[in-house]
Amino acid sequence: MSRTPDTWIIAAQCPSRLGTVDVLTRFLKEQRCYITELSSFDDRLGERFFIRAEFRPETDFDGEAFRQAFDPRAAEFAMDFELTAPGTRPRTVIMVSKADHCLNDLLYRYRIGQLPIDIRAVVSNHPDLEPLAAWHDLPYHHFPITPETKAQQEAHIRQVIEETGAELVILARYMQVLSPEMCTLLSGRAINIHHSLLPGFKGAKPYHQAYEKGVKLVGATAHYINNDLDEGPIITQGVEAVDHTHYPEDLVAKGRDVECLTLAKAIGYHIERRVFLYANRTVVFA
Amino acid sequence: MSRTPDTWIIAAQCPSRLGTVDVLTRFLKEQRCYITELSSFDDRLGERFFIRAEFRPETDFDGEAFRQAFDPRAAEFAMDFELTAPGTRPRTVIMVSKADHCLNDLLYRYRIGQLPIDIRAVVSNHPDLEPLAAWHDLPYHHFPITPETKAQQEAHIRQVIEETGAELVILARYMQVLSPEMCTLLSGRAINIHHSLLPGFKGAKPYHQAYEKGVKLVGATAHYINNDLDEGPIITQGVEAVDHTHYPEDLVAKGRDVECLTLAKAIGYHIERRVFLYANRTVVFA
Amino acid sequence: MSRTPDTWIIAAQCPSRLGTVDVLTRFLKEQRCYITELSSFDDRLGERFFIRAEFRPETDFDGEAFRQAFDPRAAEFAMDFELTAPGTRPRTVIMVSKADHCLNDLLYRYRIGQLPIDIRAVVSNHPDLEPLAAWHDLPYHHFPITPETKAQQEAHIRQVIEETGAELVILARYMQVLSPEMCTLLSGRAINIHHSLLPGFKGAKPYHQAYEKGVKLVGATAHYINNDLDEGPIITQGVEAVDHTHYPEDLVAKGRDVECLTLAKAIGYHIERRVFLYANRTVVFA
Amino acid sequence: MSRTPDTWIIAAQCPSRLGTVDVLTRFLKEQRCYITELSSFDDRLGERFFIRAEFRPETDFDGEAFRQAFDPRAAEFAMDFELTAPGTRPRTVIMVSKADHCLNDLLYRYRIGQLPIDIRAVVSNHPDLEPLAAWHDLPYHHFPITPETKAQQEAHIRQVIEETGAELVILARYMQVLSPEMCTLLSGRAINIHHSLLPGFKGAKPYHQAYEKGVKLVGATAHYINNDLDEGPIITQGVEAVDHTHYPEDLVAKGRDVECLTLAKAIGYHIERRVFLYANRTVVFA
CATH class of the missing domain: 3.30.70.260 (ACT domain)
Structure with missing residues (x-):
């Protein structure tokens, strides 16, 4: 390995x-x-x-x-x-919103050399995570977004991706729906993490729905972005047991741990060229 | 314990x-x-x-x-x-079709005393599993079913349930959709096992759909029957990792192991009165 | 929860x-x-x-x-x-050496409010982790240790523990063997994390021994300190699968993830008073 | 797959x-x-x-x-x-004592075609599992053993192995220590399953020792026999969580499930030629 x-x-x-x-x-x-x-x-x-x-x-x-x-x-x-080549570290842009658990985990692995990526920028629609990026000496771009400015905001992000020559874009809990153009642009080089619950829940507040349903497992799926946002090719999935004592906020907290590990694992596979995309699915030599 | x-x-x-x-x-x-x-x-x-x-x-x-x-x-x-009371073993009817992995697992646990139930009958819409039941000295009722005879077939099953005084009905891969009346009759005392895949797949051949999607986990959910067949209150869930080398038949085989363990676990919880039903969900003191 | x-x-x-x-x-x-x-x-x-x-x-x-x-x-x-009482956050001292994975994980959980402890100091026999502590506004005490100064160094640590009134001491990969007096002093209020491998390996370089043996699992045990350093009462244990491609350094890396999660879990149980000590073992209402 | x-x-x-x-x-x-x-x-x-x-x-x-x-x-x-060659099913002898959980699991997989082995005999030092073998139409040899007759009993077993031309010997909870000669004879073609507990326990009643210690995990190791009986090259390992409510007999029961799955997995790897032996360890292309 x-x-x-x-x-x-x-x-x-x-x-x-x-x-x-x-x-x-x-x-x-x-x-x-x-x-x-x-x-x-x-x-x-x-x-x-x-x-x-x-x-x-x-x-x-x-x-x-x-x-x-x-x-x-x-x-x-x-x-x-x-x-x-040996020592290749793909130029990377990380996109976040307010939740910092995935970013913190990634930056830790990056800092200790366990995640060989060359982070060129952290981009967010919120200012909150700037100090965390700063502590790791990483440029942080805050591009606020409103329904009216969405196209413009995405243009800013696109510019960062282009100027940094990003080969890899990590959506580390970036809570905005990307436009179809953006999805196409990032196809095959952007990795997203999202919850995966059994049974599947559509719509808002999935963890609340999962609570109502009394699920006994919460999971996370790391996948490539394609034009079907949360349905892109799966790279890896993780899962944790929960029970009736988990209120919605507890499911969310449990989800955080699974999301961190699952996202980091998927990025590791990607960097090591273990993931092959084909027909909207992946082959992963793990 | x-x-x-x-x-x-x-x-x-x-x-x-x-x-x-x-x-x-x-x-x-x-x-x-x-x-x-x-x-x-x-x-x-x-x-x-x-x-x-x-x-x-x-x-x-x-x-x-x-x-x-x-x-x-x-x-x-x-x-x-x-x-x-100590030593209580609920009178139980097990319903099966052709797949025998869950039945075999349950009868083994029953035989060695790990599953304190009093099996009064095995009921099936196929004759295939009769020898397995016979080896365990259990009565086996074969009630074939066609679209035309469904009501009649369910009447036969109902009769067995009534005559045996079954307190617990286990659907150990019984591949027929129960009528709403049957679901209501069995509400809270019938446990079913079905696959649970991420993301959820509706309709026929779920494992084929899961293969197409390239899932990296397959799971199983044990739940009570209610009038919404596969959506009844969840008792417990299990999961196993898979990868691209798993063709649909391999996902099915992997699913078998998870189903056996998950169903046996759920029945254990039920027998020990660890499961509480409320508002279409469960509290399980595991 | x-x-x-x-x-x-x-x-x-x-x-x-x-x-x-x-x-x-x-x-x-x-x-x-x-x-x-x-x-x-x-x-x-x-x-x-x-x-x-x-x-x-x-x-x-x-x-x-x-x-x-x-x-x-x-x-x-x-x-x-x-x-x-509600909102009680035990006064805590964290002891580290050079490895920062557990410290980073704990400080992250602390920062987001997921770990309700009141960290009064980070103590180390090395200066390396001072910046990490500083970024979280935590006092950092560097007490170097040599075979000759061990008693003196422990006296310094004891002083910090006493002056801060620490109710909880976390050994987050503190790589020194504590003296029997120190173990006794910290009995029941100090939590340690160490590898646990199957079969067990005594002596130096356990991950190298595990590699030689070809283990297929690596694990971690979080336990209370008692006068038998790595054999104190177990609070919780975690495990991850590995294979032949894991060279010793890969086993170590895999061990890091398990150690972080296992230690954080154990501390959570302790803080919530879920752990009872008795006869060198624990009862944990998880 | x-x-x-x-x-x-x-x-x-x-x-x-x-x-x-x-x-x-x-x-x-x-x-x-x-x-x-x-x-x-x-x-x-x-x-x-x-x-x-x-x-x-x-x-x-x-x-x-x-x-x-x-x-x-x-x-x-x-x-x-x-x-x-395609369809190769190694001639196999299964050795058991009184515990039947592994045998039952293996025979089930064998019966449904999931375990492509050609079972030529079941050998035991006890008569108890004869009916189970008989139901699967398998010859059963009962060779009682006493300290005095050990050499003779092993000679009988050796004869069965030779006469059946067994390429694979499965020790499915055979509770006798094999002689060094027997270990050498079976080297590389005999798979054993035994408990693996953290920390390791030597000597009698390991589950009782594990209970005393308050372990939170119980596991099983499937390995090849070599002249160091329970220390042969590891093929695969499994693990399950336990807690303080598990009395020794509960740890044993939990161990049964892990043992079944772990042994079946190891045999599957062996049959598919996924396991390579080298320097007392294995490479497993799982």
Whole structure:
């Protein structure tokens, strides 16, 4: 799981066809790259193939040259691939509102080096979490929002995302519904966390509904944003037991713990290129 | 948790009001009953009080006399109570279809004495599980069902329930929708197990839908039957992690393990009088 | 679970004897205190009785008067009891070394009001965590330790504990073995967190030993300090799955998450007077 | 996870060296075998490489020819490999004593086809579980044991193992200590289940010791037998929460559920060739 400092990652997917593994593993051998961890999976219903390898070059290694040399071979299999250099930390923007439990948890992991991301900005529709960001020396952008200024506010956020070159956007309890344009823009590179309750509850105050129903479990789902806001492809899910002594506010508190862990786990998978998106679902080599 | 052979249980509920605990605990003291386990809970939103005590009489004890003596005191608090003698095993009918995982699990626990119920009959709309019942020396009633004979089939089942004097009906993967009349008849004394998936899926082939969605957890909910079949008051819920390698049939298999454990747990709570029904939800002193 | 602002807690234990519940519940009724949550347990092997009640006075309430009035009745049962006023936040000293995961987690919960303790000082044998304490406006005492200065260093710590009047001491990954005198001094009011691995490993580098053994679970135990340092009465335990890809440093990282949650849970139980100490074990009304 | 009926499995291990993946994946390609699931892992501390592939031949396939053709290539890497044909069900002997929870669980899974083993015999030092075996049409051998007849009894067991050609021996709560010779004989092909408690308890009545200690978790470990009986290489571990209301007999009951699930899981991994033994630990591609 932990890697040596010279470990590269390659992740790829393509239609199912004889030779999908060999095209990559043979190339790695030729390039004198030693594979330290390898996972592949063929979805026989979707007829789609996924592969991920961690490897250590045993000789001088040039990522760009590798890419160019592998390109034509991958093309034969209609294979999309992504090569990730050691120490890569994706440029990241975190979006929050007032609740700080996820932000606090992420910044802690970031600070101790457990979450290798390069946080370029924290963006919020509220000013509340500025001190927390400041203590971690992170720029904080406060863009208030009203029904009238929504388009304008999103434009500000978009600008931050563009100017920072953000490759990853984390919605760490950002309580605004994103516009369809924004969802499309962030498709596949924005991770959201939201409650998941059994049975499912639609509409406002889900924890109150869950209380009324007497649920015995509360959970959280981390997923990619797509144009169907809370229904994007699931990355991971967590759950905790509750009982009748949990009033709505207690369910909310319990939910906080699950949300923190579930979101951090999902981001970890994403950064390590363990997550593959396909047909509105994910393959996760956990 | 395990009890001495002379342990009685009393469970009661009433509106919230000063003295709800005292009325019971004082009486137990007067009757020279030593309380070995006690739980009470006041639902401040529902303004309803719940209490459960396990106790050992330190002198000769007559349940009927106890009931009659406590009745007027309980009445003052509009308190419903239920007294359960040591060794009580509720007369039980188990309803199944073709899937036998829950039945097998229940009969095993029954056989080794871990599930103190008095099984009077197994009822099914299919003949398949007859040998399993027979091996445990249990009568098996096969009542086939078609859309045309549904009313008649339910009449047969009702007859078995009545003739056996069943106090508890367990729907151990009985795959027929019960009629509203049947639901009403069994209200509060019939426990069902069904899948619970995140997000919730309505309609046919839920595990296929869950697969399409790429869920990372599958769960099960044990609940009382009410007139809203799969939405009755929840007793307990269980969950297991899954991933992309789980095809629909694998989700189903994983679901089986969760269903067995969750159903057995719920029945255990019910038998031990740990479950209180109120306003379509439960209080469970687990 | 969440309580109204006027909720008191009483926790008591005594030898098993008829009337142990009644002596308390009758008194609460007489004092016009409405019991909102009640748990009692009789340990038939230890012949010891435990009870905990949350209650709301329905009239003017004077804690000191209550104590004095109840004292003689409790004495008849050799009952020890503790009355806790609403809003009580025990004066707390947190002891740390270099690892900050538990401290960060605790301070976050403290900051958002989820952990009602009154932190008077953070004490460490290293200077590293001073900024974290400072950001939360907490005094930080750095007392370096060497084999030669151990007695002296502990004297400094003792002084802080005494001067702050600490009722609770949290060892949040304090990596020094306490002297027997210190253990005795802190007995019953100091909570420690340490790894718990299956099978158990004694000696240095437990996570390396666990790696060598190929364990599939790592866990943490939160317990009271007694004179047998890591073997004090267990309050709660947590566990997480691991596999062969977890190198020792990965086991350590996984351990961090479990330790944070397990320690926070144990402190929560302690503060809410849910934990009873008896015969080197605990009864926890969770 | 579920496989098509034409899926083969190959599992291999060898010292770490460039080309370990390629030697296998290139060969599979040449043989026109489509890889549907692939996992490899390099243990950088042990300098050992492990790989497992599921594959579907796209043309006529002869396992023996495959083996012979791959042999010299594997030899270059000092690679041990094992090829498993579709539908392979290892010949199995199950050893039990009086407790039947694991046997009942295994036979249920066996009966519904969830556990693809070919059970040739159930062996016991007690007659009690004969009816359960008989109901599943399985031969049952009762070999009583006394301190004096131990060698002789083991000889009988050995004979059953040899005559049935057992490839897998399951110790499903067989409560006798095996002789060192027997352990050696069964090394790597016998799976045992035993309790695992935190902290570890040696000696008799472990659940009583755990009760005295007030543990909050009980667990089970499934492992291979080696000459250090309960300390063989761990395959998987399970755990369940308990509390002070669990008397020793309740801990035992809770342990039963964990043991069943943990043992069944381990056997599943073993059958699917997901478990690799190395240096007294396992790599499990779960």
